[in-house]
Amino acid sequence: MSLLVAEGVTKRFAGITAVDDVRVALNAGERVGLIGPNGAGKTTLFNCLLGLLRPDAGSVSFDGADITRLPVYRRARLGIGRTFQRxxxxxxxxxxxxxxxxxxxxxxxxxxxxxxxxxxxxxxxxxxxxxxxxxxxxxxxxxxxxxxxxxxxxxxxxxxxxxxxxxPRVVLLDEPSSGLDRAETNALADTLARIQAEQGFGLLLVEHDVELVASFTERTYVLDFGKLITHGLTPDVMRDPEVRTAYLGDFVAGTP
Ligand SMILES: Nc1ncnc2c1ncn2[C@@H]1O[C@H](COP(=O)(O)OP(=O)(O)O)[C@@H](O)[C@H]1O
Ligand SMILES: [Mg+2]
Known part of the structure; x- marks a missing residue:
């Protein structure tokens, strides 16, 4: 059963829909990526999962219980750990x-x-x-x-x-690669993969850096302009022509 689920989550800021009717699910012990260009709505969705933002529509559940209205510290006590972009x-x-x-x-x-x-x-x-x-x-x-x-x-x-x-039973990371160079990012990926394998928590990696996500997640969701444009097994998502050309551009086109 999925441990952490966002169902139909929508979040608007004056005039823009930052996250538009999105569903993502993280199973126990699974490594999942959430990618998309800058401004795609990744951090907004992340904050809805954590309880830092309240969605305008939709719900968030953890281990079968509705946590949409729970504050951050209550979610933390249930077993949702996180790190921030900054x-x-x-x-x-x-x-x-x-x-x-x-x-x-x-x-x-x-x-x-x-x-x-x-x-x-x-x-x-x-x-x-x-x-x-x-x-x-x-x-x-x-x-x-x-x-x-x-x-x-x-x-x-x-x-x-x-x-x-x-x-925690799940760990959410928002752009852990931010500000790191390629060598530091690779080192971070190795360490994360090792400790996740050791401890077995579910991991949701929100990232602009596609290589980091490709290197060790099992499934990936792709957001663009607040909408989920595709999701699936990470290697399939990385090969998806729509993802490669329209949303990730040259960055991914250069990878095998
Ligand atoms: N607190 C906020 N107030 C107004 N607009 C916001 C706020 N947070 C994010 N946005 C807007 O929502 C959209 C998605 O932003 P964000 O979730 O930070 O994207 P990402 O993390 O994918 O780069 C952007 O257009 C951003 O400008
Ligand atoms: Mg962000």
């Missing part, structure tokens, strides 16, 4: 504190102010989980580093680690 790290904190903070918010232990002030001491199990995650993401040894000391590629992985601290 890195959202709190400067001044260490990598480890950053991850522990995320964990506290999600699990609802301790008052927020206590965590911010560093008064709530992390439990050994939390620290262990944090360091194990850093290690499996190739970031071992960075736990005590200030967050600003990391490269953009590493910060992106910290964002992934932050999402994984809460042991």
């Amino acid at each position: 890195v959202e790290l709190f400067s001044g904190s260490s990598v480890r504190d950053h991850l522990l903070f995320a964990h506290r918010i999600r699990s609802g232990t301790g008052a927020l102010w206590k965590d911010v002030l560093g008064l709530g001491l992390p439990k050994p199990a939390e620290i262990e989980r944090c360091d194990a995650l850093l290690e499996s993401l190739g970031l071992s040894g960075t736990g005590d580093e200030p967050i600003e000391a990391l490269s953009l590629g590493q910060s992106r992985l910290v964002e992934v680690a932050r999402a994984l601290m809460t042991q």
